[in-house]
Amino acid sequence: MRKYVIILLLLCASVTAQVQLDYYLPQGEYDKNIPTPQQFLGYQVGEWHVSHDQLVYYIKKLGELSERFNVQEYARSYEARPLIVATITSTDNHQNIEEIQQRHRSLRSGNDIDVSTMPAVVYIGHSIHGNEPSGSNAALIAAYFLAAAQGEEVEKMLQNTIILLDPCMNPDGFNRFASWVNTHKSKKPTAAAICREHNEVWPRGRTNHYWFDLNRDWLLTQHPESRGRVKIFQQWQPNILTDHHEMGTQSTYFFQPGVPKRTHPLTPQKNQILTKKIAHFHAKTLDKIGSLYYSEERFDDFYYGKGSTYPDVQGAVGILFEQASSRGHLQESVHGDVSFPFTIRNQVKTIFSTLEAAQNLRVELLSYRRNFYSESRELAQKDEIKAYIISDNNDKKRLTHFAQLLQRHKIDVFHLAKPITVDSVEYTEENSLLVPTHQSQYRLIKSLFERRTSFADTIFYDVSAWTMPMAFHLSFAELKNKAQLTYLQGENYQYTFTPPQTTFDEKAYAYLFTWDGYYAPRALNRLLQLGAKVKVATKEFSAVVNGAQKRFTYGTILVPMGIQTDKKQIAHTMETIASEDHVAVYRAETGFTPVGMDLGSGNFRSLQPPKTVMLAGKGVNAYDAGEVWHLFDVRFNIPLVVVDVDDFSSLDMHKYNTMVMVDGSYNLSSSDTQKLQDWVKSGGNLIAAKRAINWAVSAQIAPLQFVTPESTYTDRLPYISRVQNEGSQITGGAILEGKTDLTHPLLYGYHHQSIHLFRRGNMAIKKPKNVYSVPIVYTDNPLASGYMSKENQQLIKSTPAIVVCGKGRGKVICMADNLNFRAFWYGTNKIFINGVLFGRIIDNGSVEK
Ligand SMILES: [Zn+2]
Known part of the structure; x- marks a missing residue:
């Protein structure tokens, strides 16, 4: 039997691009008035990578032709590409769609709603990582089927389900990738992994325009793609949300549940039970075509900012799918050559197994949603914390950006009606917010405010903490007295700005x-x-x-x-x-x-106008570089010249007074290094973050040393325990507390002695000799939220987070952390930009030389 499965798999995996529609879909009756993707595109799905515009035109065409479809644009990407969602259901349901939506939404607030006749809502999301294309290409096939397939079974499914088909969640990255692979395609497909077709250039197609990972932005909602999508999510509040991805070519196929121990503790156990029940449907369909797959390993359900986890804290089931990527059209692997159509077909199969599961588990899913929220309200009732009070006395804009983030997730935010002092911090009416815990989104609120430092498992697929008030550098307190809440809760929060009465004319002094x-x-x-x-x-x-x-x-x-x-x-x-x-x-x-x-x-x-250049390209961390680009371009409108590391030798450095080197491994030639050294010595202002500090040290422009862990003798350990032990020493994303020097130019605009920094990695800088060169130092017990091993906490405590070094007349500002993490770490953005705007006014005597 095993042999049979493997042979079948190899047959499937090595199909050439020339496949027929019945490779993907069952034979049966289809509406002749609906064009197949091949009729519309002029090629079969899988033969070429569909471009984003072709994909949108096809789905819109189905919207015109099929009464089952209603296509709407929910956002525009930075590159002005439309993000669309097709609401697909029976014509009957379409006639009452608003009523159905209203009733479905009421599951969040009502205890006794009869769910027996309600349709389930399923959101099917594709290719949020642009270079994981099988999802979006599978959307063509799924959409065709849903528009054209005839028969009782399909009609029944459409009657029982509202399908929200999102064909592409990251248009800019997806199009970047499609262009790359199509550009490099040969008539005779090339399977060699080394082929240029399979190896995109930096920054690759995974991310959006500003090189952000959109599958970390569901909670943070800093980008138009996520804002539009979360709006649809909150309108419909689906029961299942699927997220179709790709992984390494040598792998097989993954579907959730993920690693059981790594599920976020705020997610109810029942969520994982349902995920597993649904998994049986995926297994069944993949068994039929002999595809290899796995679950309950590697991926997890911890960080709520991912598409497959965001629904889990809101009464739904999020499902991650990962297909071994062909990356181009055909690629060699240990399982034989993986063809693009093969990867598409697996995704098509699990789209339909999800829909089948939704139908079969419809009542259970709907009841689960209703019970999830009634249980949430009960938990809130029992919680000793009745509300969170949040404030910033000096920056209402930052406070408001925080409030808007909560509001996008349908969390109620109020003004503070009366001033209150908690732990000797004064919360004024003018500059504070109040978030009561007793509301439907109780669990989500808890996840945004909690400071968790102990965990069932010590390995994380993504960050281990996202305590929002810390990220936004806001004061916050827990209100435990219920009676107080009644007179402290004001109106719904709305931003207002009352400028001082200032006269503007040229006669002012x-x-x-x-x-x-x-x-x-x-x-x-x-x-x-x-x-x-x-x-x-x-x-x-x-x-x-x-x-x-x-x-x-x-x-x-x-x-x-x-x-x-x-x-x-x-x-x-x-x-x-x-x-x-x-x-x-x-x-x-x-x-x-x-x-x-x-x-x-x-x-x-x-002050001088900043003339800033940033190195990008091979070796440079594209996320960190993108965050800086976004900060300059979107937030502050400050010009930034992004230069490829390969072009550095022809860069005229005299035109720039500031340079940014974000995290990355830099391999500059000796003449390029000399050029940079000379520029710094003559007064250049260099900002070096994370691994760029290592480069600056080796280039002898930052005289720093690092604290390294003491080697301790350990007896032999079991072979199998290595991955867990080593994984436990990774700091994947935690929040550390630092002490600030408010008189230092890098801290201008700050008012608190304490600040929270996002920490990834274990870099620990030794205390420099110049006592004035450290604007921020970690406290002696720095872990404020998230996971960091005891050994690493010991290593990093009381070490500097930032050191300003100098060479000649120039500065090298060394930052151990990323101060612009995922664009939502509003709390430390200003320190970074202060480095750009004020770096050159820092006294030469106050730098480490
Ligand atoms: Zn992915």
């Missing part, structure tokens, strides 16, 4: 704004790009502004009007800053101040 607002860097950049003369305060002072005395702290921006060339334009820009960046701008009529330095003091340091 100076304008001032603090560095507190999230968009202050964007405001400063507006001025610098105009050629305005702008200074930053390196000391505290008080000034008379808008007719009253006001205290200003480190990092306050001063725009003296008397020395500007185009005063009118600058005054106008100050007004734009107030209205668009929501930065509070003040007007001074005199330079003479009541307390501290006067406005002409040398302790206001002149």
